[in-house]
Amino acid sequence: MSKTKALPKNLSFEKALExxxxxxxxLENPEKGLEESLVLFEEGISLSRFCRSRIDEIQKxxxxxxxxxxxxxxxxxxxDELDEDALDGEERER
Amino acid sequence: MSGRFRYTLRRVTARRVSETQMxxxxxxxxxxxxxxxxSVSQVIAQINGLLRGGLQNVxxxxxxxxxxxxxxxxxxxxxxxxxxxxxxxxxxxxxxxYRRIPFTLEEGLLVLARGTPxxxxxxxxxxLRIVEIQPSGxxxxxxAFEQLKARLAAEGLFxxxxxxxxxxxxxxxxxxxxxxxxxxxxILKVLDARFPNAHxxxxxxxxxxxxxPGEIVRxxxxxSRVPGAADVLIVARGGGSxxxxxxxxxxxVVRAVAASTVPVICAxxxxxxxxxxxxxxxxxxxxxxxxAELVVExxxxxxxxxxxxxxxxxxxVRGRMDRAAHHLARLASAPALARFPATVRQGRLESRAAAxxxxxxxxxxxxxxxxxxxxxxxxxxxxxxxxAFPLLFTRVLQExxxxxxxxxxxxxxxxxxxxxxxxxxxxxxxxxxLARGYAxxxxxxxxxxxxxxxxxxxxxxxxxxxxxxxxxARILSTETT
Numbered sequence: 208m209s210k211t212k213a214l215p216k217n218l219s220f221e222k223a224l225e226x227x228x229x230x231x232x233x234l235e236n237p238e239k240g241l242e243e244s245l246v247l248f249e250e251g252i253s254l255s256r257f258c259r260s261r262i263d264e265i266q267k268x269x270x271x272x273x274x275x276x277x278x279x280x281x282x283x284x285x286x287d288e289l290d291e292d293a294l295d296g297e298e299r300e301r
Numbered sequence: 302m303s304g305r306f307r308y309t310l311r312r313v314t315a316r317r318v319s320e321t322q323m324x325x326x327x328x329x330x331x332x333x334x335x336x337x338x339x340s341v342s343q344v345i346a347q348i349n350g351l352l353r354g355g356l357q358n359v360x361x362x363x364x365x366x367x368x369x370x371x372x373x374x375x376x377x378x379x380x381x382x383x384x385x386x387x388x389x390x391x392x393x394x395x396x397x398x399y400r401r402i403p404f405t406l407e408e409g410l411l412v413l414a415r416g417t418p419x420x421x422x423x424x425x426x427x428x429l430r431i432v433e434i435q436p437s438g439x440x441x442x443x444x445a446f447e448q449l450k451a452r453l454a455a456e457g458l459f460x461x462x463x464x465x466x467x468x469x470x471x472x473x474x475x476x477x478x479x480x481x482x483x484x485x486x487x488i489l490k491v492l493d494a495r496f497p498n499a500h501x502x503x504x505x506x507x508x509x510x511x512x513x514p515g516e517i518v519r520x521x522x523x524x525s526r527v528p529g530a531a532d533v534l535i536v537a538r539g540g541g542s543x544x545x546x547x548x549x550x551x552x553x554v555v556r557a558v559a560a561s562t563v564p565v566i567c568a569x570x571x572x573x574x575x576x577x578x579x580x581x582x583x584x585x586x587x588x589x590x591x592x593a594e595l596v597v598e599x600x601x602x603x604x605x606x607x608x609x610x611x612x613x614x615x616x617x618v619r620g621r622m623d624r625a626a627h628h629l630a631r632l633a634s635a636p637a638l639a640r641f642p643a644t645v646r647q648g649r650l651e652s653r654a655a656a657x658x659x660x661x662x663x664x665x666x667x668x669x670x671x672x673x674x675x676x677x678x679x680x681x682x683x684x685x686x687x688x689a690f691p692l693l694f695t696r697v698l699q700e701x702x703x704x705x706x707x708x709x710x711x712x713x714x715x716x717x718x719x720x721x722x723x724x725x726x727x728x729x730x731x732x733x734x735l736a737r738g739y740a741x742x743x744x745x746x747x748x749x750x751x752x753x754x755x756x757x758x759x760x761x762x763x764x765x766x767x768x769x770x771x772x773x774a775r776i777l778s779t780e781t782t
Contacts, residue, residue, distance in 0.1 A: 220470040227610045234617035244621045251614040255607050262603055265472055265498045269489060271480065272504040275523050280530050285503055 214253055220261045227254040342422055349419045357417045361429060362437055363390065365410045371399060377406070381414060381429070391428035392416070398432050404445035411437040446550055450577055453552070458559040459580040465564045467584060468532050471597055473500045475531030475563065477520040480505035483539040484570070484589035491593035496600045502531055508538035513548035521557040521565075533596055534561060536578065537568040537589040549576035558582050568592035735768035742766075745773075754779045 214223070230251040234244055270282035339347070363381030366389065371377045375396030380389050392414060394402075406412075416431035436444040453459065474492070478484045485503060492499045504520035507513040517536065524531045536558065538549070548554055549569050558565050559581040567582035568589045579585040586592035735741070742751045745762040757763070761776045 221468070224469065224606070227607075231610055231613040231617070234614060234621075239621070241621055241625050244618055248614050248618040252611065255611050255614075258603075258607055261470060262498075262600070265470075265500055267498040268500045270502050272502060272520075272523070275527070278527060280502065280504070280523060280527050282502060285501075 214250075214257055218257065220258060223254045223257050223261075227251055227258070230254070341425075345420050345422045345425065352418050352420075358415055358432075359417065359429075361390065361414050361416070363412065363414070365406055365408055365412060368406055368408045371396070375399065378428075379406075381412070384411065390418075391426060392431050393428050394431045394434070402434055403441050404436065405448050406434070413437050446577070449550070449552055449555075450580070453555060453559075453577060453581070458555065463559070464583045467564050467566070467596065469598065470603070471499075471531075471533040473502055473529070473531045474596055475524045475534040476501055476503045477506050477517060477524075477534060477536045478503070478538060478589070479508050482508065484508070484537040484568070487539070487589045488535060488537065488593040491590045492597070495594065496597045498600065499597060508548055509545045510548075514551035514554050517548060517551075518553050518557045521554075521561055525560070525562040531563050534563050534565045535568065535586075535589070535592045535596060536565055536582070537570070537586075537592055539570050539589065546574060546576050549578040551578075554578050555581045566592045566595055735766070738768075740765050740767050753781075755781045 230247050233239065234247055234251075239247070269285045271285040272280045272282050274281045361381055364384055366380040366382040368379040377394040377396075377399050378391070380391050382389050413435050414429065414431045415433040416429045418427060418429045420427050435441045439447075457463065476485065476488060478488075480503065489501065492501065504523055506516035506520045508517065521534070521536070524534055538545075546569055549567070555577040558567060558578045564583040565581075566584045566586050567576070567579040568586035568591060569576045569579055570588050575585070584595055586595055743749065743764045743766070744751060744756070745764065751757060751763065757776050757779050759776050759778050763774055763776060765772045765774055
């Protein structure tokens with residue numbers, strides 16, 4: 208029913224969230240026309256989806272750098288359990 | 302000058318000696334001071350011996366004066382002055398001792414210097430050879446810290462304008478700290494509670510001891526160098542004694558923090574002592590746990606924010622639609638609009654009839670125009686179906702009329718063109734030539750027009766065709782030119 212504006216290509220998470228809040232504020236203005244409101248609404252929904260997808264993209268990982276190559280850091284998963292041995296080691300170090 | 306002086310002195314001494322010899326006549330005595338006098342170098346050696354005996358490793362307090370840095374040899378010469386200005390003592394610091402001074406000597410600095418005074422034989426000049434020097438009032442390390450801080454501040458490394466905002470949603474969090482330290486454990490614990498999906502890359506580095514500065518710098522450079530390795534960094538260590546913070550006051554570390562291409566949060570775990578690395582960082586955190594709190598918002602807060610945003614959007618738009626529907630209902634129930642649907646229906650029929658009449662009256666309508674007409678018609682229908690406003694309907698009709706007017710103008714223009722073409726064709730017609738007073742002559746019984754008088758003879762009968770009608774004539778005479 209209305210033209211949905213495509214989101215900018217290199218939109219940042221910050222910008223998206225900021226714009227979403229802007230839209231929510233704009234929609235509170237009773238002067239906005241119905242048609243314009245619908246366009247804003249659709250933009251807001253797609254911004255919200257964009258933000259969610261960016262959050263979902265992040266996958267839990269805890270890794271430790273083993274060595275460096277010219278264009279990358281070589282890592283392996285960090286033994287998640289910082290167990291008592293590790294702590295003892297730290298105490299000894301001091 | 303001094304050579305001549307010395308020579309004169311020697312001559313005077315020689316004369317006195319001879320006078321003495323003459324008056325006393327005692328050979329032993331006669332030889333007197335000449336036998337016992339010391340050479341200058343002997344005197345100086347003896348003075349230096351006395352100084353060593355009485356003033357070895359003496360501490361002297363004074364203001365640095367006439368300081369001009371080191372000479373080419375690496376040694377350093379300047380003076381110490383009493384604060385009152387009443388006394389001056391030349392001092393020298395040999396290169397090997399000078400290098401061990403942790404802070405920078407500067408003019409006017411009140412220092413405590415330890416050393417032994419001696420006389421330099423070549424010049425007969427007294428100076429204090431300093432082996433250790435420290436600032437008076439504060440510790441050498443403290444002074445070194447203050448001096449480095451002032452120097453880096455002057456370079457703008459701590460400028461507020463240089464501070465970058467942290468990313469709201471870091472995709473990769475780089476951590477520079479000891480692999481087995483409390484700092485890492487605290488950071489991971491807090492992150493796990495706030496944003497369980499966080500992607501953390503640890504670059505292990507000692508945070509205390511002699512190797513710490515190098516390791517921290519290396520880790521910072523790695524995250525800056527490898528694109529996408531992290532989009533925010535936490536450089537942290539847990540609490541410790543003040544000396545343990547040395548790595549975070551190391552010039553190379555401070556510079557690496559300031560030069561990082563990725564925003565840096567620095568958490569050294571000291572409320573009272575702010576390290577220079579923290580001053581150079583984009584954000585300072587009191588503890589590693591706080592750094593983890595600053596690095597990313599709670600996941601549930603993100604979700605809450607997005608949900609609230611969507612809910613607000615929906616509420617706003619639903620409210621807007623409800624108001625519009627209410628408005629429409631009010632308009633539709635107005636007495637003046639009681640007949641409105643019928644009017645609209647009739648108007649639509651009329652406009653349809655008009656449009657199809659318009660359509661059929663031209664063989665070809667440019668596609669742009671026809672789609673426009675159908676769009677107009679669709680909107681008429683759409684608005685009718687939704688009990689549209691009369692005003693909008695009027696606008697639609699106006700638009701249709703304007704489209705029809707434009708079409709009519711186009712057709713008129715086409716017609717005019719066609720008229721001009723017809724006019725040209727007419728101008729070429731033989732009838733048109735005849736109309737200007739010319740005639741076509743053919744011999745009796747022939748169809749080809751006569752174009753040469755030689756083809757005719759007196760007495761020939763010819764047919765003459767005029768613009769209107771024709772005649773038969775006879776030739777009286779011919780003339781060939």
